[in-house]
Amino acid sequence: MRSSLSCEFCRPHVAPNGRAAKRARRATEEASSVSHDQDIESQRQLLSAPHSRGPATPSSGLDYRDGRQEMDHHLEQIPKDVVYIALEAFWRKFPELRVIHPSSFMKSFGSNCPRESKALLATVLAMTKTQKPDSDRLRSQILFPSERYASYACDVLAACILQPPDVKVIQALLILTLYEWGTRDFHKAWMHCGIAIRMMQLLHSSRVAPFPLEIPQRSEQNSLTPAIETRTFWACFIMDCMVSSGTYNPRVLPKQEMAKLNVPRPPTSTEFALGPGSSAQAEGAGENFISSGTATSVYLDLDQSFGVMADGFDIYSDVMAFVFNDGRKAPGMCLPENCPWVPTSPVACWRRRLEEWRTKQHHRLHYPANSVAAYATLGYGESFVYLNLLYYQSVVMLQREYFPFLPTIDMTPRGPIDPPTLEAEAPPGWWEQSAKELFEAAGHLSSVLREASECGVAVMTPFAGFCAFSSCYINLYGFMFPRIGVGYATRAEEYMNWSIEYLNKFREVWDLGDGWLKTIQNGSLMYQRATSDAQKYRGRSRFDFSVLHQSVHEFRVVDRSAQHLEEINNAERGAVSTGEGSNVSGDKANQNIGGLNPQALIDAVGSMDDQGLWPNWWSMLEDVDASEMFTMG
Known part of the structure; x- marks a missing residue:
């Protein structure tokens, strides 16, 4: 039906x-x-x-x-x-x-x-x-x-x-x-x-400039x-x-x-409001304008939150440039010396910069050890949320680049399974630690946005929406493939629901939300099919779903739903044509992991049901006639 x-x-x-x-x-x-x-x-x-909006x-x-x-x-x-x-x-x-x-x-x-x-x-x-x-x-x-x-x-x-x-x-x-x-x-x-x-x-x-190329406009300055x-x-x-x-x-x-x-350097909030000389900030602090650890006051760091944010966006932008320019597929990135666990590799250097940026902040600015509610009462709730979004979003982007895009249901943490693969073996326990960081970061993205909404400091900006989208997709991934989370994705279902709830509100404000929800919808369909009929998806990788893989990383979101569905269609049709598409009844045990049926998100042309997305988006809809999904092309 x-x-x-x-x-x-x-x-x-x-x-x-x-x-x-x-x-x-x-x-x-x-x-x-x-x-x-x-x-x-x-x-x-x-x-x-x-x-229109x-x-x-x-x-x-x-x-x-x-x-x-x-x-x-x-x-x-x-x-x-x-x-x-x-x-x-x-x-x-x-x-x-x-x-x-x-x-x-x-x-x-x-x-x-x-x-x-x-x-x-x-x-x-x-x-x-x-x-x-x-x-x-x-x-x-x-x-x-x-x-x-x-x-x-x-x-x-x-x-x-x-x-x-x-x-x-x-x-x-x-x-x-x-x-x-x-x-x-x-x-x-x-x-x-x-x-x-x-x-x-x-x-x-x-x-x-000592000799300006143009005569500056005469304007009153103070x-x-x-x-x-x-x-x-x-x-x-x-x-x-x-x-x-x-x-x-x-x-x-x-x-x-x-x-x-x-x-x-950016003036502090106090200097911006009252003018120079109004802050206790030391002169000439330059690049090291944030004191490390607990030596400085929380208020001083909050006063400097705009400058801290600028440094965070600098790191985040470099990480996104790496991901967008082929990531690990870029020439030379799979060589032994460039594997992510090597201290001198590009990924390790970005991660080290990120951790240095984090440790320079007062420890009371770190979520979840400190709550959004506390900073909301101080009037800095949104700044606190943004600093933590920047950190955890950067962690997610760096870590997931090396995880299999389409693992098998019994796969534990490991590196890429589709070419190009890494040319060296990771140290023992490295992939487990990577999984821990990935799923914990995705969970924190979801929970910090939820807490902000509950405290009356909801952050509804394009960047925050992208963080919610990334969190939702990673938690969908961890929920569908629980063994790859090695115990660190136990709340993936809950975090996924929170992110969808946020994105449903977000799309009432910004059109960006529609495209992200459709990508989640189509990704959930692919994962459900892959876990319910593993034989058809044996040997499939992100190369078979290159458009969907691209959409998962897009801040400049483009609605490519038709191409997503065509990729899923082609994957299954190709399996049938090679004799691999027989009915695998033994896989029924994996069909509804924990009650999830992402297939119910989809109708015959890939549309989405608001009611089905929130709060329990797999339990509120009737069954779908899956055969209608594969009439394209």
């Missing part, structure tokens, strides 16, 4: 923008309840807004001038206290972009507010609206959908990017980059990030200007690390370039 499907996301006959249209209608209803005197005009503009594009057509003027008026009329609330909400929810100085920004805000400030505020409101702010004042003043604010910002910034550099324009471009990445408009995100970096380099050069510009430069660095980790392109702004440009 086919599974009964109960939501529009799962049904093939529903248009792809069905959920987005419902969100747009909800946004319209919100606007109609708060627009008061401007009801008629506001509704006319809202109803003409795009019915899709990419922001510059406005065009007859309504361009009216729409622009209306948004200008709307932004100018927002009360100052609401602007402060929006800035504070943005600061908390997006730790990687803590670059806007509230008091400096408010000096330029008012009836004669420059266009750069209005564009920056529009990007902040676009991002804040996605997070469903809990402030009644904020909800009543953010009248328009996120894409409307982002589209307005695009219009304004398009006219600013060839003008002399302005730090507010750079900040707006960075925020727009994150918004566009979340809405899967990757090309625009990549371009806007690059423009922001070039503008920041030009601005920095005009400040520090003691806070260097701190704001330096932090914005490091935000460019972080965003470059983030978006580059989702592509095959090298980073535009590697750390060596930051050093060549003599960019100072």
